Structure formats: C-alpha cells, structure tokens
Amino acid sequence: MGCCSPIPSSVKVDPFRGMCYAPTPAKNVAPWAEALWGKSGRDDLSAIRQMGFKVLRVYGNDPRLSHEAFLSRCTALGLKVIVAISDFPYTQDPQSKCATAPPYDCFTEVRLQFTTMLKNGFTVRDGEGQMRYHPAIEAIILINEPELKITYQGAIAKDAWSKGYYTKALLSALDGALRAEESLSIMGAKPPFTVVNSFSTCETCKTNVAGNKAGEAQVGSLAALGFMYDFVVGALKPDFFGYDPRHDLKSALQNRWLLGFNTQDTSDVICKQVLQPLKATPLSGLPIWAGEYKAWYQSMPDSKVADFKEDWSKLSSWVQQGASCDAAGAPLRGVSIFEFQVSYYKGPGDHQMTFGLYELGSKQLASTAKAEATQWKEFPVWCRKQKRNQQGDSWAQAAAEVVGGSVPSDDSCPSDELLELEV
Known part of the structure; x- marks a missing residue:
C-alpha cells in the first residue's frame, strides 16, 4: 500500500467557521419546521448569518x-x-438495520435513502434539464459517530471494532451513495463525503499501529485517529475488511473525502490528540474538520465566557492561517460550534443541555404546521435569547465577535425562569 508519504487529495474545501444547527421548535421532542428557520418565522438562519457564520452543519x-x-x-x-444521512438505514430500519449484524453491507439501504434525498431537494435541474447538486451543499455526512452506533450482538466496540464490522458498513455506505449519484446521472461539481468520528480511542481497531519513532503513541490510543485509519485503509484495500466494492473507493478517498471528528474539548487537547500526531501520518494529506466543537467544561453556568472566546479564537486562527498547533499540526479546514440552541429534548445527562449558545424564552411566536410526520400535531415555536453565564456574559456574543459578526437583540424575548422539559 505504500508508506508513509501523505495521501494526495484533490478535495477543495474553503476554510470555514461554522455552526451546528438542529432546530427543534419546542422544549420537548418536536419535528423540524419552517417556522424556526423561515423568513416569516423565527428566522434562525438570518441570526446565524448576522453572527458571521457562513456554514451550517x-x-x-x-x-x-x-x-x-x-x-x-x-x-x-x-x-x-453540510447535510447528513440519518441513522435510519443503518440502525433503525425495521426491514434491515444493516449496521447491526453480518454481513454489514449497507450498500442497498444507503443507495435507496440517498437517492430519495437527492430527488427531494438535494439536487436541482439546470437550464438543460440536467441534475446537479444544490449550490448550498458543502459536504455530505454519511453517518455521525458510527463507532458508537454500529453494533455486533447488541454491543458497540468489542467485535464491532476489532473485526472491522463498523468499517465495512461505512465502506458499503460510501459505495451505495456513489451508486445513487450514478443512477441519477448527476452532473457538475460534487461535494465531498465525510464521516464524523467521536473523540474516542480505539486500541482494538484492526489497523492500530505504533509510531515510527521511539516514544510515539499507537494510533489507536489517540482520539478519533484509530477510526480514521481503519476507514482509509479500507478505502485503499477493501478486501482487508471483507468488502468487494462496486466503485473505486481509493479514487473516492482521494477526490471526495473529508476526515471529521467531534469533540467536547479545547484546542490544546485537539492539537495533542488529533492534529499534531496526524501530521506525522499518511492521512495528513487528506482535509479534516471538527464537526462539533465546544468544551463542556467551558459551557457551565459558572464557566468564564472569556475562556471559551479565547479558545474559539485560537481555533479560528488555525483555520484561517491553514496551520495548527503553532505550525506543528495538520491543517484544519473547518470547525463547527456545537450548537446554536439548547437541545432540551436530550435531557440534562452528560452535559447535553450545556452547549447551546441560545436558549428558549416564554413568549410563543408561532406554531409548526400540522403534518403526517408529526401525527397531525402542531408544536409551539418559542422566542430565543442568548444563553448567559452567572456573570451575565453571552456565549453567542463571544462566538460572533471572533468571526466578525454581531448578535440580534433579544430584548423582546422574556426569560423562562421555570423552564422544564415537557413530557
């Protein structure tokens, strides 16, 4: 396979500072709705753009x-x-759940799912009637944190990692997505695909290898890198994971692939665990982005917003300058802050409700439309206001100032002191 020059990549990704956006119109589990992002509704998208962000995840x-x-x-x-395929074809489809048992071949399921997505807004027709990707689409996430979802005999990790089952599912998913594009004869430029790995380590991954020099860590002992290595090796040599592809996955790796990871840590940890060690590997030639970034320990009510702002500023400078870790790390192409609004539906466990830059107030602005997907129910759309720490400092304002934007006034959104999860 060759070692150890950087794998060449033709993928062009403009450096970006982005925002994670998962709109939920109520303080409980509720469906996606235009009343949140639309111009005639709460208009979250205009607020995100005013803050200075240009990419949504x-x-x-x-x-x-x-x-x-x-x-x-x-x-x-x-x-x-940056759009995404849901977990449905992998772990939730009652007819398949292709990523939960042998043979871990998700080609057909992802092909069908992605074909429907492409037909339903992800593509547009040009003046000659040919299908092209919608100009808004920057990249496509095949799956988020697959190593924490793909199982063997009901368990994550263990055999699902050591035998490479999760990697085989990903290889077949990429293969299926390529077939979906091919079947629709999509023309023109095509966005890269990506998998966003967790910040977990994987010392049992099939391709876990030691460093080249004394004292260098094994790849599997570093956050996310073990999973990235498995996928890259699989794309170069699919039979190592027992997969027989329909397309040239090596070409897809070099021309359509973006490495990705999520993290709840700071820039220093990202540098030591991912970017600096990555620079010394063949994967350093592939573009990489942080799909979710915000340290939970900089997001608590008693945290100093200034600490988050300083760290976010450092990451932003790495992206803009094309060099990370004082030029000692691999280039970071993009970062998406996690996240725009508090995810109330996740509940308070594992710090899940600490991350949002905005929280919901007590003033109802509108209601979502009734639809089959919501069992013909409507949900309230609450006003939003900046989330602040105990000193009254705003995380949203800090995030915007770093990227040269500003935050809309939220004076008309009264606070909700008694906010609780609805059941």
Missing part, C-alpha cells in the same frame, strides 16, 4: 420531505450547508 433528515426550501433560503443568505 445539520443533522439527519427525513428523505420523504423536500429540503429545497431550506437549502434555497441558505443560498439566499450566503450560507453553505
């Missing part, structure tokens, strides 16, 4: 629904979107 979607209006609204505002 969104999460799994229902392919039965059209996403053209959302993407076109983003284009009108100058926003790019």
